[in-house]
Amino acid sequence: MSDFLKSISYIFHPLFMPLLGSTFFFSKSPRYLPVEIIEEKLFSIGLLTIILPILLYLLLKTLKKVHSVNLPTTKERILPLALNCVIIFLVIERILPKNELLELYCFFIGILLSTLACLILAILQFKISIHMIAAGGVLMFIIGTSIHYQININGSIMLMCVISGLIATSRLHMRAHNNIELLIGFFIGIIPQIILLNYWL
Template sequence: MIDRILKSISYIFHPLIMPLLGVLFYFYISPRFITEEVMHAKIISIAILTLILPILIFFLLKTLGKVESIYLKTTNERIYPLALQCVIILLVLVRILSQSDLIELYFFFVGILISTMACLLLAVLRFKASIHIISVSGLFMFFIILSIHFSINIVGILALMSIITGAVATSRLHTKAHNTKELVMGFFIGVIPQLILVTYWL
């Protein structure tokens, strides 16, 4: 039973959904006036680019024999998906998010881009940092920064994110997808870009 729960955590909190969760949370707590039309357009566009498109690309790469499974177990399998993910994030930054209108989200995605590029570089160097931990820790840090930026008390949500981060790390260790070093590296790759970029908008 526990084994099944820990395995399911990796699916429930998959890296692909983290950018969209960040966008949804931002629109939920932001005190700024944003029209529903703009909000819905941004959410739908980002969902298509960061969730649906990567899934379609995965099946294409699998058909071409570039990846074997969704787990991306080897560093070689990670190179094409991560490189294409960088292109997708760049597309989001250029076409969907405006630094002047949605500066918080803009730099959140810049942080995602930096983390993805760092993970790609490590994959080229044959080191497999945990993408799950990169994404969840980056999102966690974004939540913390937003709460400070907007002076909003979200202690309950931050506590939940802390539990989720620990659960994801436990899941990755339990399934032997990563070792401790890969998880720690993933944590820093996710957190540090968000911390560095906060100086541009906080």
């Protein structure tokens, strides 16, 4: 059970969640888009939100700016979070222009706002769960997609709720966060997505 809970933190790492949300959107959206365009968008999102941050992390570790992939201290989190804000901004500007895919555009604006909030809190030396920020953001985006297209995806919503619970349990089991840090992280992920629903629902 211990190994299973630890694996949850890696399987549903925050780096994978933007791609997960984007893949879900393309799989459920009734809007027609050529397969080539979908593949191009997902590849670009994966490249910028997964591969690039990993390479930057390795660079920061080489420069001794970070010491662990878990970024256990608020000081270690500041530079990676700032770089991630730049990466998300690039995704918004270069891959998901507002006039093409408004839903995903707003999803990534929400991610950017949540990341900025997490960065500000890290500067103020308050640590929250980035895992729960990501889980909360994806969960709210899935709910928004269901409302927007008026489709029954209760199974997907329930699955994401279960995943969010497993992530929280995993972080507690690993003693990476306490209950307050998990709860605040979850709401920091959800709230920007709720606010942005007004622009695409």
